[in-house]
Amino acid sequence: MINMQRRAFFSATVAMALANSAQTKILSDDDESLTGLFFDDIFLQPIFEEGHPETPKRLSRGIDLLVGSHHLKPQLKFCSVRLASSEELKILHTDDHIRKLNAKYNKSTNLVARASVGAALQACDDVHKGIIKNAFVGSRPPGHHARNYGKEEGFCFFNNISIAAKYLQKKYGYKKILIVDWDYHHGDGTEYFFYEDPSVLFFSTHDQYAYPGTGSPTKRGAGEGLGYNINVHLDCGSTNKDIQKAFEEKLLPAANQFQPEFILLSAGFDSRVDDRLGCFKIDDEGYKELTILLKNLAEKFCDKKLVSIFEGGYSPDGVATAIQSHVEELLKVRT
Numbered sequence: 180m181i182n183m184q185r186r187a188f189f190s191a192t193v194a195m196a197l198a199n200s201a202q203t204k205i206l207s208d209d210d211e212s213l214t215g216l217f218f219d220d221i222f223l224q225p226i227f228e229e230g231h232p233e234t235p236k237r238l239s240r241g242i243d244l245l246v247g248s249h250h251l252k253p254q255l256k257f258c259s260v261r262l263a264s265s266e267e268l269k270i271l272h273t274d275d276h277i278r279k280l281n282a283k284y285n286k287s288t289n290l291v292a293r294a295s296v297g298a299a300l301q302a303c304d305d306v307h308k309g310i311i312k313n314a315f316v317g318s319r320p321p322g323h324h325a326r327n328y329g330k331e332e333g334f335c336f337f338n339n340i341s342i343a344a345k346y347l348q349k350k351y352g353y354k355k356i357l358i359v360d361w362d363y364h365h366g367d368g369t370e371y372f373f374y375e376d377p378s379v380l381f382f383s384t385h386d387q388y389a390y391p392g393t394g395s396p397t398k399r400g401a402g403e404g405l406g407y408n409i410n411v412h413l414d415c416g417s418t419n420k421d422i423q424k425a426f427e428e429k430l431l432p433a434a435n436q437f438q439p440e441f442i443l444l445s446a447g448f449d450s451r452v453d454d455r456l457g458c459f460k461i462d463d464e465g466y467k468e469l470t471i472l473l474k475n476l477a478e479k480f481c482d483k484k485l486v487s488i489f490e491g492g493y494s495p496d497g498v499a500t501a502i503q504s505h506v507e508e509l510l511k512v513r514t
Contacts, residue, residue: 240499359430409429445490470505
């Protein structure tokens with residue numbers, strides 16, 4: 180029943196958005212905060228074989244919870260997504276990488292991967308334009324492991340969040356972008372693309388001994404990017420208190436010095452307690468507190484510009500409640 184409700188609700192809201200596109204409202208500082216939810220049923224297409232942890236259910240249950248949460252709907256704007264163009268992919272990825280993915284995987288898989296990038300870019304467009312204050316991109320496959328190797332890495336095809344950062348710089352001229360990654364696994368692809376880039380501050384909490392085995396705190400960037408790459412290893416069993424401490428002691432001082440103009444979040448919920456592929460003990464309250472911290476940074480430096488992009492999370496029921504807690508906090512207006 181909830182699946183049918185989701186489809187009907189999104190069909191109606193997208194149709195309404197298209198009908199009213201010429202009258203899109205730009206929010207003023209006095210308007211209530213709107214959070215955009217970027218989702219399409221294309222993200223529920225299977226990519227891997229049955230039984231694989233990267234399953235559509237890890238996203239669908241969270242979306243169903245949001246659609247069924249009637250108290251969220253007045254401020255939650257349901258947004259349509261688009262496919263990323265080849266030129267947009269080439270902001271970051273090589274022709275060879277794109278060509279090999281097209282050859283190795285079927286058309287359906289490549290379309291889903293392009294839509295995952297396109298959803299992130301559309302969210303950045305809408306937040307930049309002031310149509311919404313912040314956004315959650317409910318898309319799959321994830322992206323933060325992808326480099327330019329011409330194959331899927333850690334379930335990732337294109338690096339959604341890194342393309343989004345480059346896109347914001349190229350299209351809108353942003354000079355300072357903060358990327359935060361709270362996934363259980365280190366975002367090695369994101370680190371790779373910005374390791375020598377002082378215009379992007381990358382902060383990641385993770386278990387450096389889990390896949391892909393990267394993310395040592397000694398890796399701080401190189402060249403002009405030295406000091407702009409911050410890795411924080413958390414031990415197996417780490418709790419809300421541990422990750423909160425890392426954010427407060429490592430991220431906040433760096434962000435206050437950096438003064439970002441836009442914040443992007445790799446929202447990986449495999450750092451949640453009882454996740455199939457993780458061993459942290461972060462719970463939904465922990466994600467609420469981290470979301471508050473990031474919203475405060477966005478309000479302080481970025482006129483609230485924050486785009487959260489779904490990454491890992493492989494126990495569908497736990498991921499669903501974590502997504503709900505995260506989005507509820509994105510929606511809240513602080514006085």
